[in-house]
Amino acid sequence: xxxxxxxxRIRRLAMRSMRRGIKEMDIILSRYAAARLDALGEAQLDLxxxxxxxxxxxxxQWVTGQVAPPDPFGDLVAExxxxxxxxxxxxx
Numbered sequence: 137x138x139x140x141x142x143x144x145r146i147r148r149l150a151m152r153s154m155r156r157g158i159k160e161m162d163i164i165l166s167r168y169a170a171a172r173l174d175a176l177g178e179a180q181l182d183l184x185x186x187x188x189x190x191x192x193x194x195x196x197q198w199v200t201g202q203v204a205p206p207d208p209f210g211d212l213v214a215e216x217x218x219x220x221x222x223x224x225x226x227x228x
Contacts, residue, residue, distance in 0.1 A: 145185075146173045146174060149184060150166070150170070153165035153168065153169035154169070156192050158196060160196060161192045164220045165188075165216070168220070172219070183208060190209075198213045199216055
């Protein structure tokens with residue numbers, strides 16, 4: 137399989153962010169993807185790609201603070217949670 141260029145990768149990750157399985161995670165990750173994917177470096181994109189392989193139930197618990205995320209996802213999950221909170225506050 138040929139290597140994926142950056143634009144294709146970002147589009148793929150954005151699509152995977154909005155097609156989860158749990159509507160809440162669709163919304164949370166889609167907002168994060170729209171706001172941040174273009175600015176992420178390759179290592180950060182790699183980590184986000186790995187995060188998207190995790191189970192939605194686990195992701196939801198991590199983002200909502202019910203359960204601490206495992207290494208190496210802590211900082212990424214914190215950023216996603218922060219953006220999610222900011223987005224909800226802006227809508228009110």
